[in-house]
Amino acid sequence: MKKQVFDLSPGSRVTGKWSGCTYTIIKKVGAGACGTVFLCRSHQGDTYALKLGEDSSRMMLEVNMLKKFSKVQGVKLGPSFVDVDDWVDVSGRTHPFYVMEYVEGTPVTEFLKGKTKDWIGILAIQLLADLENLHKAGFVFGDLKTDNLLVSGSKVRWIDVGGVTAIGRAIKEYTEFYDRGYWNMGSRKAEPTYDLFAVTMIMMEMGHPKRFEKGSHPQKALENKLASSPILKPYRRVIQQCWKGNIQNATQMKDHLSGVLMKRKSPPASSRQRRVHNKKSENVELAALTVASGVFFAVSIVSFFF
Amino acid sequence: MKPGRLKQILLLTDGCSNHGEDPVVVAALARNQGITVNVIGVLDDRQSGKPQGLEEVESIAEAGGGVSQIVYQKSLSQTVQMVTRQAMTQTIQGVVNKELQEILGKKQTIEELPPEQRGEVVEVVDELGESCDLEVLVLVDTSASMHHKLPTVKEALFDLSLSLNARSGSNQFSVYAFPDPKKTITKMVGWTPELGEIHGIFSKLNSGGYTPTGPALKEALYAFAGKPLDERLRNEEDPYEETGF
Numbered sequence: 044m045k046k047q048v049f050d051l052s053p054g055s056r057v058t059g060k061w062s063g064c065t066y067t068i069i070k071k072v073g074a075g076a077c078g079t080v081f082l083c084r085s086h087q088g089d090t091y092a093l094k095l096g097e098d099s100s101r102m103m104l105e106v107n108m109l110k111k112f113s114k115v116q117g118v119k120l121g122p123s124f125v126d127v128d129d130w131v132d133v134s135g136r137t138h139p140f141y142v143m144e145y146v147e148g149t150p151v152t153e154f155l156k157g158k159t160k161d162w163i164g165i166l167a168i169q170l171l172a173d174l175e176n177l178h179k180a181g182f183v184f185g186d187l188k189t190d191n192l193l194v195s196g197s198k199v200r201w202i203d204v205g206g207v208t209a210i211g212r213a214i215k216e217y218t219e220f221y222d223r224g225y226w227n228m229g230s231r232k233a234e235p236t237y238d239l240f241a242v243t244m245i246m247m248e249m250g251h252p253k254r255f256e257k258g259s260h261p262q263k264a265l266e267n268k269l270a271s272s273p274i275l276k277p278y279r280r281v282i283q284q285c286w287k288g289n290i291q292n293a294t295q296m297k298d299h300l301s302g303v304l305m306k307r308k309s310p311p312a313s314s315r316q317r318r319v320h321n322k323k324s325e326n327v328e329l330a331a332l333t334v335a336s337g338v339f340f341a342v343s344i345v346s347f348f349f
Numbered sequence: 350m351k352p353g354r355l356k357q358i359l360l361l362t363d364g365c366s367n368h369g370e371d372p373v374v375v376a377a378l379a380r381n382q383g384i385t386v387n388v389i390g391v392l393d394d395r396q397s398g399k400p401q402g403l404e405e406v407e408s409i410a411e412a413g414g415g416v417s418q419i420v421y422q423k424s425l426s427q428t429v430q431m432v433t434r435q436a437m438t439q440t441i442q443g444v445v446n447k448e449l450q451e452i453l454g455k456k457q458t459i460e461e462l463p464p465e466q467r468g469e470v471v472e473v474v475d476e477l478g479e480s481c482d483l484e485v486l487v488l489v490d491t492s493a494s495m496h497h498k499l500p501t502v503k504e505a506l507f508d509l510s511l512s513l514n515a516r517s518g519s520n521q522f523s524v525y526a527f528p529d530p531k532k533t534i535t536k537m538v539g540w541t542p543e544l545g546e547i548h549g550i551f552s553k554l555n556s557g558g559y560t561p562t563g564p565a566l567k568e569a570l571y572a573f574a575g576k577p578l579d580e581r582l583r584n585e586e587d588p589y590e591e592t593g594f
């Protein structure tokens with residue numbers, strides 16, 4: 044639990060004790076509970092993120108996860124893994140470190156500034172698409188929170204895989220606000236629904252940037268906060284369905300959200316809306332997920348009708 | 350490789366001991382008996398700065414081979430769960446390190462292995478943490494200054510059971526309070542796999558103006574009841590006199 048922040052000045056060199064690979068520090072990009080992350084340049088001139096820490100076991104578990112997801116073909120789940128080693132500093136102390144892809148992006152809250160509320164749905168859908176793959180591979184993200192997300196090229200990406208847990212095991216790392224156990228809404232077993240709850244809380248946070256506490260009636264507090272946010276109005280039903288346990292996997296939730304975005308795209312004709320909604324609306328997903336132009340299109344139409 | 354059943358005492362307090370034997374010594378004895386002692390110092394949410402006497406928190410945990418942390422009430426739940434987890438990992442790593450030394454015949458720890466092998470060993474440690482059986486005896490200081498913090502303590506214990514029961518290994522919890530004028534510690538909850546139903550707990554407390562942390566810890570050692578080790582201890586006059594190290 045000792046927190047150590049490293050301040051390596053730009054130009055410092057970190058050399059691996061086992062492989063001899065050297066990385067030159069460019070700047071510090073962030074610090075977390077178990078380490079400090081730097082932007083660095085490799086010997087070959089490529090830029091990467093380098094995480095330097097203290098707890099070698101914990102770092103190694105993270106590395107194992109990164110490696111695992113570099114192997115999942117086709118889809119990118121988390122930053123790709125580059126290198127792992129130990130660095131002996133001038134005073135002779137050994138520090139474990141690892142190197143991964145540098146994800147250049149904007150924090151979610153910053154990204155959302157000045158954007159329409161449809162982006163809440165779109166980001167959630169993107170996140171759910173990644174979760175869908177992760178769950179299929181047999182894992183749950185665990186510590187899902189805005190701090191662990193970056194928006195890079197209008198696409199949300201997660202960066203800290205330290206909380207990823209095999210389905211069926213116990214969640215070891217969580218942040219209370221996003222944890223269903225804290226809200227009295229379920230266990231801390233790693234199940235896909237654990238992540239889905241966290242997605243609803245990320246959406247809640249977008250509606251209430253100040254966050255809030257559970258008080259003596261956690262579920263009531265959630266309901267009230269959901270009802271009191273105009274931004275979340277379109278998503279209210281989906282979020283409630285998720286809390287009630289009526290949504291069991293990422294695909295379902297994604298489809299529900301796509302339905303919401305789609306519904307507002309078509310003119311009021313309730314009978315037709317239902318059909319579109321039920322047809323899984325693959326078109327919406329395409330529009331929302333693939334290219335920026337598609338997204339713009341959807342957004343402008345939606346804001347027109349709203 | 351199996352570390353067997355992990356045993357922990359979790360001490361929740363907000364002050365320094367001022368009565369009876371030295372808790373640091375008792376914690377060292379506990380460690381010697383294979384019981385890890387973790388300590389959490391609970392601060393008032395309004396309190397600013399570290400109050401005096403809480404250095405003891407760290408010394409007790411260190412002697413007991415455990416983990417210590419000083420926290421504000423509002424982070425108690427998350428800390429209790431984290432401290433317990435960390436101590437488990439620490440104990441398992443200790444066992445694994447010993448095995449490594451036996452296999453490799455030299456002083457070698459997990460941290461010193463090349464990354465490839467280290468990666469494999471940490472998976473084993475992680476797996477053991479998920480599957481091992483665990484016994485936690487929670488020892489709560491209920492002296493006057495702790496009274497208003499007890500609802501938070503109760504919540505944190507419920508939360509602890511929620512966290513640990515998500516594991517595949519089995520859990521046993523018990524809760525004791527101190528001081529108790531007659532028996533030093535009072536049993537609040539007997540060994541149980543879940544701390545969900547602890548409504549009436551801490552309702553009937555009597556606390557004097559003293560904090561006998563050492564004697565309370567020693568009673569807690571005895572309270573690992575029904576275990577063979579304990580039977581043996583009970584039959585001796587003062588088992589700890591002879592342990593001398």
Ligand SMILES: Nc1ncnc2c1ncn2[C@@H]1O[C@H](COP(=O)(O)OP(=O)(O)OP(=O)(O)O)[C@@H](O)[C@H]1O
Binds near residue numbers: 122
């Ligand atoms: N691959 C990466 N690319 C770009 N930035 C990164 C990358 N990894 C981490 N960061 C930055 O560094 C910060 C800290 O990293 P990270 O969250 O991994 O640390 P941590 O110690 O695991 O933190 P915690 O567990 O408390 O969330 C992040 O918030 C992010 O800003």
